Amino acid sequence: MENDADSDMLDVPLPPGPSRHFNNSAYENSKVLTFINNTIDNINAALCVWPHGEVNVVLKRVKEIEHQRGTVNNASIGHGQTSKNAKMKVSYRQMKYSWPGNTPDEAWRFTCILAILHEINTAILSNITVTKRDIYYRQPELFRKQETVDRYIDDIAFTCGVTRKDLRVTASPKGLLCGLALTANDIFEPDNIPGARVQLVSSDLDDITAQHISHLRWILVVEKEASFKTLVEKRFDTQCSLGPGLIVTAKGYPDLNTHLFLRHILDLARTTSQPLPVFSLVDCDPDGLDIHRCYSTPPRPNIHEADASIPDLHWLGVDIIEWLGEKRVMDRCLTLTKRDRGRARGILGRMVEDDGEAVVGMGIGDGRSRMKRCLQTMLMLGVKAEIQAVDDEAVGGGLCGWLERGMVEARGY
Amino acid sequence: MSKQYLAQHTIDDAHQTDIFAITATPAQIITGSGSPDLKVHSTVQSDFPQEQVLKDAHPLGTHHVTVSADHSTLVSVGFGSEAKIWRFSDGIWKSAGDLPSAKKAGELWAVALDSEGKYLVGTTYDGRVNVWELARVLDEKSGEEKITAQKFVEWETRGGFGLAVDVSPDNAMTATSHPSGNIYLFSTSTTRLLHSLPTQSAPVRTIKFSPGSTLLAAAGDSTLISLYDAKSGETVALLRGHDSWITSLDWSYTGEYLVSASLDGKVKIWSVETRTCVCTMTDGEGRGIWGVKWLPKGETSSERGKAERFVTGGNGGSVGIYREASGAS
Numbered sequence: 001m002e003n004d005a006d007s008d009m010l011d012v013p014l015p016p017g018p019s020r021h022f023n024n025s026a027y028e029n030s031k032v033l034t035f036i037n038n039t040i041d042n043i044n045a046a047l048c049v050w051p052h053g054e055v056n057v058v059l060k061r062v063k064e065i066e067h068q069r070g071t072v073n074n075a076s077i078g079h080g081q082t083s084k085n086a087k088m089k090v091s092y093r094q095m096k097y098s099w100p101g102n103t104p105d106e107a108w109r110f111t112c113i114l115a116i117l118h119e120i121n122t123a124i125l126s127n128i129t130v131t132k133r134d135i136y137y138r139q140p141e142l143f144r145k146q147e148t149v150d151r152y153i154d155d156i157a158f159t160c161g162v163t164r165k166d167l168r169v170t171a172s173p174k175g176l177l178c179g180l181a182l183t184a185n186d187i188f189e190p191d192n193i194p195g196a197r198v199q200l201v202s203s204d205l206d207d208i209t210a211q212h213i214s215h216l217r218w219i220l221v222v223e224k225e226a227s228f229k230t231l232v233e234k235r236f237d238t239q240c241s242l243g244p245g246l247i248v249t250a251k252g253y254p255d256l257n258t259h260l261f262l263r264h265i266l267d268l269a270r271t272t273s274q275p276l277p278v279f280s281l282v283d284c285d286p287d288g289l290d291i292h293r294c295y296s297t298p299p300r301p302n303i304h305e306a307d308a309s310i311p312d313l314h315w316l317g318v319d320i321i322e323w324l325g326e327k328r329v330m331d332r333c334l335t336l337t338k339r340d341r342g343r344a345r346g347i348l349g350r351m352v353e354d355d356g357e358a359v360v361g362m363g364i365g366d367g368r369s370r371m372k373r374c375l376q377t378m379l380m381l382g383v384k385a386e387i388q389a390v391d392d393e394a395v396g397g398g399l400c401g402w403l404e405r406g407m408v409e410a411r412g413y
Numbered sequence: 414m415s416k417q418y419l420a421q422h423t424i425d426d427a428h429q430t431d432i433f434a435i436t437a438t439p440a441q442i443i444t445g446s447g448s449p450d451l452k453v454h455s456t457v458q459s460d461f462p463q464e465q466v467l468k469d470a471h472p473l474g475t476h477h478v479t480v481s482a483d484h485s486t487l488v489s490v491g492f493g494s495e496a497k498i499w500r501f502s503d504g505i506w507k508s509a510g511d512l513p514s515a516k517k518a519g520e521l522w523a524v525a526l527d528s529e530g531k532y533l534v535g536t537t538y539d540g541r542v543n544v545w546e547l548a549r550v551l552d553e554k555s556g557e558e559k560i561t562a563q564k565f566v567e568w569e570t571r572g573g574f575g576l577a578v579d580v581s582p583d584n585a586m587t588a589t590s591h592p593s594g595n596i597y598l599f600s601t602s603t604t605r606l607l608h609s610l611p612t613q614s615a616p617v618r619t620i621k622f623s624p625g626s627t628l629l630a631a632a633g634d635s636t637l638i639s640l641y642d643a644k645s646g647e648t649v650a651l652l653r654g655h656d657s658w659i660t661s662l663d664w665s666y667t668g669e670y671l672v673s674a675s676l677d678g679k680v681k682i683w684s685v686e687t688r689t690c691v692c693t694m695t696d697g698e699g700r701g702i703w704g705v706k707w708l709p710k711g712e713t714s715s716e717r718g719k720a721e722r723f724v725t726g727g728n729g730g731s732v733g734i735y736r737e738a739s740g741a742s
Contacts, residue, residue, distance in 0.1 A: 321728065324701040325677030327636065327657045335592065338538060341520060345492060348473050373431055376447045376474050379492055380433055380703070381658075382574055382592060382616070 028166035029124045035160045036121050056098040057113050059155040063091045092158070112143055116152050123168035129203065131172040164256075175201030175258035176228060179237035179246040180212055198232060201248065203257045205264045210272050213265055217243030218407060221262070221313070223282040223291050225251045227387045227399070236400050242407055254294055256308075262295070263308035278310055279407060284318040285336075285384035286343035289371055293347070315367045316406040319374050320385050329390060333383035341379060348375045416670075416682060416691045417738035421722065424461050424732040427452055432726030433476045435704035438484040439711045442734075443506075444726050445475025445489055453506060454732065456708055456722075461734060465505055470497055477523055481530030482582070486547065486560065488512075488533055494520045496535070498547065498560045509560035512545065523578045525587075527601075533562060536575020536589055542599070543567045568604045570597050576618050576633070581626040586643060588629055590617035596631050598643065608646030613639060619661050624668045628685075632659035638673055638683070652683050654690045661705045665721060672723050674705035680725055680735075694735060702727035708734075 039057050046053030066089040099110040116135060123130045136149045143149050157164045164170070178198050218240070222228045228249035231237070237247050246265070250258040262278070269276040280295060282288030296313040323329040336344070351372055378384055391399040428446035435444045441464065442454045451467035471491025478489045487499040487506060496512035512521070512533070519537035526533055533545045545562040552559045572591035579588050580601060590596045594612035599605065610631070617633040622643065632638040636659060638652035657677040664671055670691075671683040678696030683689065696702065708722040720737040 321701075324728070325657050325699050327634075327677075330658055330676070331634070341538060345473065345494075348492065352473060369430070373447055376431065376433070376476075376492060380476060381618075382576070 028160075028162040029168070031162055032120060032156075032160045032167055033124060035156075036117050039117065054098060055100075055110075056096050057110060057117075058094060058096050058159075059113070059152070060092045060159045061095050061155050062158055063093050065090050095155070108142075112148055113152050113156075115139060115142060116149060116156065120156065120167045120169060129168050129170055131170055133172045135169065170203045171255050171257060173201050173203055173257040174255050175248060175250045175261065176225070177201050177246060177248045177261075178228075178232045179216065179244060180208075201250075201258050201261045203260075205261060208264060208268070210268045210274075213246075213268055213276075214272070214274065215244050216246050216265075216269075216274075216276060218245035219262070219265065219276060219278040220245060220247050220316075220403070220407075221278065221280045221295060222247060222249040223252065223280075223288055224387060225249055227281065227391075230391065230399060231403075234400055236403070240400070240407075241404050242411075253291055259295070259308040262310060266310065277314060277407070277411065278312060279314045279316045279403075279410065281316050281387060281403065282318070283384070283386045284320045284374065284378070285334075285386075286340050286347055286375075286378075288318075289315075289375065290343070290347060292371075313367075314410050315371060316403060316410065318385050318387055318390055319370060320381075320383070321370075321374055321377050323385065323390065324377075329385070330383070332389040333381075333385045336378055336382045336384050340384060341382075344375045344379055348372060348379075351375075416684075418682065418692050418694060418723075418735045419738050420694070420733060421736040422459075422461055422734045424454055424463075424734070426730055427454065427463075427726075427732040428730040430474075430730050431703070431728045432730060432732065433474070433703045434478040434489070435706055435724060435726035435732070436478045436480045436487075437706045437708050437724060438480055438501075439709045439716075442708075442724050442732060443478055443480065443487060444732060445471070445478045446726075446730060447474040449474065451475060451478070451489055456724075456734075461732075467499065467506060467508075471495065479524050479526050481526040482528040483530060486526060486530035488524050488526060490521055490524055490535075494518075496521055496524065498533075498562065500549075500558065500560055502558070507557070509558070510562065512562050513564070515564070518543075522575055525578045525580045527580050527584045528582055532565065532580075534578055534580055534587055536570075536578045538574050540570045540573045540575060540591070541567055542570060542575065542578070542587070542589060542604075566604055568599070570595075572597060576616060577620045579620050579622050579629075581622040581643065582624055583626040585626065586622070588620050588622065590620045590631055590633070592616040594633070594635070596620060596629075596641075598629070598646065610639075610641050610646055611648055613637060619659065619673075621662045621664055623664050623685075624666060628668075630662050630664065630671055632662055632673060634658045636675070638662065638671065640685070640688075650688045652688060652690070654681055654683075654693070655679065660701070660703050663706045663723070665707050666710065670707075670721075672705050672707060674702035674725055674727070676701035678702060678727070680705055680723075696725075696727065696733070698729070700728040 043055050046055045097110045097113055098106060100107045119130060119135045132149055136143050136146045153164060153169055157167055176198055231247050238244050280292045282292050292315050295310050297309055390402060427444060428448055430447040432444050432446045440457050442456055444452050449469045449472050451470045453465035454461050455464045470489055473492035475489050475491050480487045485501050488496060490496045498510045499506045500509040519539045519541055522536050524533060524535045531547055533547055535543050544565045546565040548561050549558055550561055570589050572595040574592050575589045577590045584601055587599045587601045594614045594617055596610040596617055597606060598608040600607055613635040615634040617631050620631045622629055627643055629641045629643050630638055636655040639648055640650040642649050655675050657675045659673050659675045661674045662671060669685055671685060674680045678699040680694040681690045682692040684691050702725050704726045706724055708724060710716045710719060722734060722736040725733040
């Protein structure tokens with residue numbers, strides 16, 4: 001079924017920034033429709049052949065991506081601009097799914113792909129957006145797992161040479177935000193937080209204009225929903241001494257919607273020269289640091305996803321090094337598991353490889369060096385610290401006070 | 414009987430980043446940090462100049478260094494779980510070989526050498542102790558002397574992560590300490606468990622046998638320093654005074670004093686006889702200290718008569734050298 005026959009190299013220019021996407025999709029949509037029409041035409045033709053033709057659909061799957069070093073560096077690409085010079089070498093293989101094929105498995109895969117193509121076709125022609133979850137739940141017995149849908153959607157997008165958004169398929173948004181005033185319809189009151197305004201990060205970004213964000217003085221990206229709720233309860237978005245700001249959480253690893261949302265806000269701020277520093281608050285553990293890097297480093301695997309990275313994302317904490325002398329905080333640390341240690345070494349190794357050296361100084365004003373020191377310190381002590389460990393009213397104003405001090409200090413460097 | 418110590422000298426920026434590992438010979442201080450290089454500074458000259466850089470020893474940084482009592486062999490361990498062996502020859506440290514990495518070896522952590530540098534003991538993340546026999550061989554091709562390491566013996570401590578290890582100066586005992594607070598004493602020759610010492614119930618990060626091999630000092634997150642009788646396994650004393658996690662301990666040459674360092678930047682000197690703290694030094698900025706060591710003195714009587722000195726290495730990358738205020742012997 002799967003042909004490893006071809007392994008061509010493509011020079012693929014990076015897609016333009018996300019804000020351009022939403023206006024230029026007609027051309028991309030037609031590329032998808034063309035692919036679908038051609039696929040169906042071929043199938044019809046094959047069905048008409050006697051005794052039997054080869055009914056199949058051919059997709060391309062990404063095998064390996066090689067970023068060309070230097071040109072994909074965050075520092076040299078402005079956001080909102082087309083990075084014409086930045087290229088990636090992509091190797092892919094042709095996957096041919098035949099029907100009925102040689103095995104029941106092959107027939108199943110063919111069916112899944114056709115079903116997905118049908119959904120995409122409908123979405124484009126009806127001018128609506130569907131989520132990957134929607135597609136899965138239309139026929140869960142067929143697809144069996146969400147991953148099946150996700151994978152073929154990626155392959156279809158790559159085959160057509162478009163991004164997933166051009167298929168009119170988006171991931172279900174999981175991000176939450178607080179601090180923006182959009183339409184009254186979007187506002188909901190989560191349990192136990194009366195009077196707070198928490199909204200879902202929507203995938204429809206055209207509604208958000210520069211005016212909506214003009215009051216913002218900062219953005220804080222928070223790893224955990226629990227910490228997000230704490231800050232919302234304390235009205236940190238309106239009562240921070242730096243002025244009103246936006247608090248966002250993707251409840252863990254960022255989904256594409258949250259990425260694009262943040263990038264959109266930052267791009268809008270750039271158009272009006274509004275200074276808008278963006279900070280991250282994550283647990284002091286390998287996952288937390290990895291989540292920060294997810295937001296700040298350009299994505300690797302999905303080359304056809306737009307570059308929504310935030311290279312200026314400033315890591316506020318938690319940095320265990322800040323608390324080493326505080327036994328009360330250190331005693332609340334958790335033990336680093338074997339997996340954590342492996343991950344910490346892995347992240348440290350990748351950062352060293354990317355930067356070409358282990359640590360550059362103490363990391364004053366340099367988030368990456370601070371992060372490497374933090375990873376080494378975690379490994380030395382065999383512990384990690386959650387955000388909750390520093391949320392103690394006795395520690396000078398609790399979480400909010402500590403955040404404010406960090407944000408003020410960050411502005412200074 | 415109070416002792417006064419003064420900060421004699423600071424080697425600013427000995428490393429660009431945090432110093433995690435420090436050891437000393439009568440003439441040198443050897444340090445490892447979050448950067449790839451090991452640094453060697455002279456203790457003979459009053460301005461402690463840098464004598465040697467062992468460049469790119471460990472790409473992800475160094476967490477442990479140990480030197481044999483005869484100062485001929487040095488072993489360093491990096492965050493990538495790799496270990497390097499160095500030998501002192503013609504006045505400099507030369508690369509003598511790498512510790513062989515075995516599959517499923519487990520993450521190598523703390524290391525100690527026996528007094529002659531013939532055996533290297535290392536702990537792992539999962540509670541094993543490995544011993545390698547070191548042998549000097551002549552490398553035919555280069556004509557350089559190399560040190561090979563052969564796995565000699567391995568045993569389980571059942572204590573989990575081996576945070577620290579020490580071999581007694583008479584080589585009879587090997588001790589390991591763990592996050593549970595457990596401290597084990599093994600016979601070096603038979604690897605049999607001799608004692609499971611009364612635990613501190615908190616991670617014990619540093620253990621050291623006294624120069625006479627009669628006592629074992631242990632300390633960690635409980636902020637207490639325990640002194641045990643190495644033969645009977647009984648607790649002999651508890652030294653109180655630190656407020657934060659203790660990372661490092663060392664015995665003075667005569668065994669009369671202990672020096673301890675902790676993560677809030679405080680260093681304390683203790684009289685073993687009176688079980689009291691006789692002096693406390695604080696890093697100006699409260700930066701954590703990862704290692705403290707008395708500077709070994711030379712063999713001559715005039716050397717022995719000199720004031721005691723100790724070194725510290727920690728966050729910020731500076732090495733601090735402290736000396737006794739009065740030149741006592």
